[in-house]
Amino acid sequence: MPVKTIIQTVRDTLHEEMARDETIMILGEDVGLAGGVFGATKGLQAEFGEMRVMDTPLAESVIIGAAIGAALNGLKPIPEIQFADFILPAFDQVVSEAARMRYRSNGTWNVPMVMRVPWGGGIHGALYHSQSVEAFFAHVPGLKVVVPSDPYDTAGLLRSAIDDPDPVMFMEHKKTYRLVKGEVPDGDRYTVPIGKAEVKREGTDVSVFAYGLMLYNSLQAADALAAQGVSAEVVDLRSLQPLDRDTILESVRKTGKALIVYEDNLTGGFGAEIAATIAQEAFDSLDAPVRRLAGPDVPAMPYAHTLEDQFLPDIEKIATEIRLLAEY
Amino acid sequence: MPVKTIIQTVRDTLHEEMARDETIMILGEDVGLAGGVFGATKGLQAEFGEMRVMDTPLAESVIIGAAIGAALNGLKPIPEIQFADFILPAFDQVVSEAARMRYRSNGTWNVPMVMRVPWGGGIHGALYHSQSVEAFFAHVPGLKVVVPSDPYDTAGLLRSAIDDPDPVMFMEHKKTYRLVKGEVPDGDRYTVPIGKAEVKREGTDVSVFAYGLMLYNSLQAADALAAQGVSAEVVDLRSLQPLDRDTILESVRKTGKALIVYEDNLTGGFGAEIAATIAQEAFDSLDAPVRRLAGPDVPAMPYAHTLEDQFLPDIEKIATEIRLLAEY
């Protein structure tokens, strides 16, 4: 089986899907001639033409808004937002329009669209090229929010997102783009269902819930602790909306202890929802407080590496939290 | 002491503050000649002129953006967003600009500004005139979010917001505008500090946390249950960012049980943060799961009264939840 990076997987999957389904189109800034600032659409314009792989004006609200229109008229648009930070000017179109179209029309109109949103930090992107925006969107009924962490899931979830009749925010962690490699079956159009978490590492003492880059930090922390006799279970959430409450609760019922790791700001981050769910639904199984480890409550991740490093929950901080829980 | 409605209190406080401080200006849609769609700025333009009480074009992003500029140049702008639902087109200006200005400039530039945002449902406002938007903003470091629930706090918190050197989102629940009356001391420029919750009703069995309209539903539920021997403590959060964690935890440590009531969508609502905080910090005091009662996860509150009623956590639903916890 070929081994690919995440960014290569995104690109190849888009390529296959566009060849398979001619209603798919891509639009965004620099996605055409340049193939995207991360290369996710490299070569696609040459193959599928300027209308199906379209460089747009610099205007996120109309990128999403026009994609909504295209979806209403029978296409399956895949807008790319260059950096997650820049989806905020399109917030009204995403929240008031895409997410509410089906509901407000009593199920008669719908918006099948996949918004590709590169997010996350650790890449010296500073305040405006590092942000986590999942909490904003996973709070919005009518939107699906997926956060694949490895190449296999990236292909499988991207296909599911494309097959979905409703708007899906497809969040790709920038730092993992080239860092993470994995096997991706060729030829087989397999899918990974939206809304299913995956236990990436089984354990018995503490459950750790993460996604994106934090998944890898958590896995490494768990590895380090195994040597010290602490058995941490690590769950890759993969999808935040819908959230796989069953898998989460099952894990907590087994270990009795939960740590949620995310790089977004702590307060009001989506980890709060996971903690609240556990606190309500698994109370009787809990042997320790539900703990969260997250980015601090500062506007965003600074540029200077001294500050950027300090911002991110690293392996050591995660290991400390797990140990704390294990010893509780 | 005069008894006033909340809307009258907003209007009178704005009036007094503008007379006191000539750097204050108001801008927004229909705030001038018409005095605002809810009357919050009635008569102010006649007194303070068209430049200090300014009707703007219909464009929320520039209402907030220009207010930021005015704040940078020495004024204290108070933009009014006609309905909270319509702040979403200004999301980027609020989040990327107002909230990050101090941090990104290393403390050299700041944005003293009070955004008045009428929110909430139960007024037949349907999907786009009923929304709760506090979860979006209370998640954003650099913004303060206050949610006064009675006339006394409205005047006191509005003054604190005006005195604050940082951007404050001042959220007024529309349904309480004329519904809630209370005493407001005249003449005395008292303030209520931002970041302090208030125990509105003492109790011993269950702690209920709420704000806005839900505070009143919770108080009535508590009253009803008192007759049945259940003693509920009801805490008015008053401010979500900063959140008064001390008062919340103190209450839970006393009762051992917590219910959070909010009308926003359940998943990812700000109640999740409160639940997560309690689950982490008061674990040893908890005698029952932390429970949340909120609006369902549907895009927003529908117009038909059958659906609107079904959406809102009413007194009965709240009472049921409290009883459930008390009996746990």
Add this chain to the structure above:
Amino acid sequence: MATTDQDLTTATSMEDRHTPLGLSEEDLKRMYYTMVLARSLDERMWILNRQGKVAFVISGQGQEGAQVGSAYALRPDKDFFLPYYRDLTVALTAGMTARDLMLALFAKAEDPASGGRQMPGHYGHRAHNVVSGSSPIATQIPHAVGIAMAAQIKGEDTVAAVYFGEAATSKGDFHEGLNFAGVLKAPVVFICENNRYAISVPEKKQMSVQNVADRALGYGFPGVITDGNDVLDVYKAAKTAVDRARAGEGPTLIECKTYRIVPHSSDDDESRYRQKVEVEEWKQKGPIERMRQYLRGQGILTEDLEKNIQARVMEEVNDATEYADKAPYPEPDTLTKHVFAERS
């Protein structure tokens, strides 16, 4: 076409202006009927509101001419309509019925726009390509551009017509939409009903150009000023624009100079911001009056026909009202339906 406000004089000439536009007498009668029906429905809505039977009305009175004149240039069920909340007459022209509108007013389950979920005035009907609208101003404009872009990609000759007030042209979504449409040469027609006010805010506080149409200069396609109370003037501009769009020549911005002769909505007190006399003046120049005069001058509208129309309209309005009044409200447990596609 008129070029300034001063040119907006009541058409009194007896000359045949419709035949050169390709409009038959039948067309004119249909347009007229639709306007009268819209007005009567609209008036009934206010009555129902004053009677306490419905909570909210938002109205199109005074703007029927701009609406029917433009919408009539499109192909129902084939082209796309993106109306805004004053567009009763667009909705009717596109194929929605009096019952449809009354069902929405009463917030009944059978309302085809939203099943009673949205406030009245939020038109939508999938079968007729009337796209569901929301409340935030101007958000529908990018949708129309995207619909037109999809037609280009699919090689279909669909045109999208999108409606909005003059205040919507202050918003970013207007600019981003028109700019993108200009770059794409997309088959879309932008129709602005300039009724001079945004709730209380007069147009001179909304923009510093004299005409909304002037804004088209920044987008590289024509901006056309029409007398929005003259159905034929609007139709002429709309027909030209739709033909242009269908021929691949790109978008047009059409400004219809008109006036709303009722308060902004049933929650509005218009005495705060305008004089009765101004409203009365505009009522005299109303689009229905103007068309009636024209049709009479052309011998198309006899007294008998007028009576017949009035009677049919009344019947339709009564039927719609009764039907909607009796129809059931949405069941409470449908609250959680249609958030996502139902799982099969």
Add this chain to the structure above:
Amino acid sequence: MATTDQDLTTATSMEDRHTPLGLSEEDLKRMYYTMVLARSLDERMWILNRQGKVAFVISGQGQEGAQVGSAYALRPDKDFFLPYYRDLTVALTAGMTARDLMLALFAKAEDPASGGRQMPGHYGHRAHNVVSGSSPIATQIPHAVGIAMAAQIKGEDTVAAVYFGEAATSKGDFHEGLNFAGVLKAPVVFICENNRYAISVPEKKQMSVQNVADRALGYGFPGVITDGNDVLDVYKAAKTAVDRARAGEGPTLIECKTYRIVPHSSDDDESRYRQKVEVEEWKQKGPIERMRQYLRGQGILTEDLEKNIQARVMEEVNDATEYADKAPYPEPDTLTKHVFAERS
């Protein structure tokens, strides 16, 4: 002023063009020095990046003329400057120093713009009224309008100058800002450095008008096209605009036709979207070359002075580089500072 691209020819005439504009020889030397300093700093930044000493560069090379020509029309420390990320020369003209810019490049604690928190190119300096900028394109435009509005309210004669690329004019914030400024007749000057590309996207995919300046037609104030590589042409337009603004006559949109002669940033591979020959052509028409020629023609720039300038510039660049290189990084525990005002 030039009106089309074709008019942008290299000034070869020997006529004195600066005295009629009120510019002294000292002024010209200052402007020239600032451009040369900006260019040398900029080139050093790329070298430092290629050496692996700094992670990121975003550059203003080729646009120095548009920048100094416009910024020089404002009063440092009194008027407000809202530069965008290519505006090294604006920052320097407004009073920031070479050290300031290098401190930001190295992300050091002493960086007056952000204390190393933002990426390089995010200028800001409170003492010099250089407003802190962010990365999202065009958000600074409404701020400039608000700053100008505040000046009107306070009765002060402050003018705000705000900078952006041509792609920023596609965004809603551009439109909303210019529209509001037009209504207010606010003392603000909008300066667009049209360098023909938004990363890889050429201007014809960004807009369907020929000139950014054409967009002003929708806002009721002048839009002026300048040869952005001719400092005096830009200065003339900027001076007129600033005077207009200060006199209460309202805003101006100035388009500076120019070109960036380096990749978008140190992360960009420009071979994907443009030909080397195109870049080379524009290098020949560069603003520094153009001004050097003019100054020589006027006998203002002698060979000695040129050498002297080069030497001073090198010293400044070396000093700034060394200083910034040695300066300390922000302490990790300052991460949580300045979210809100510190409690007293």
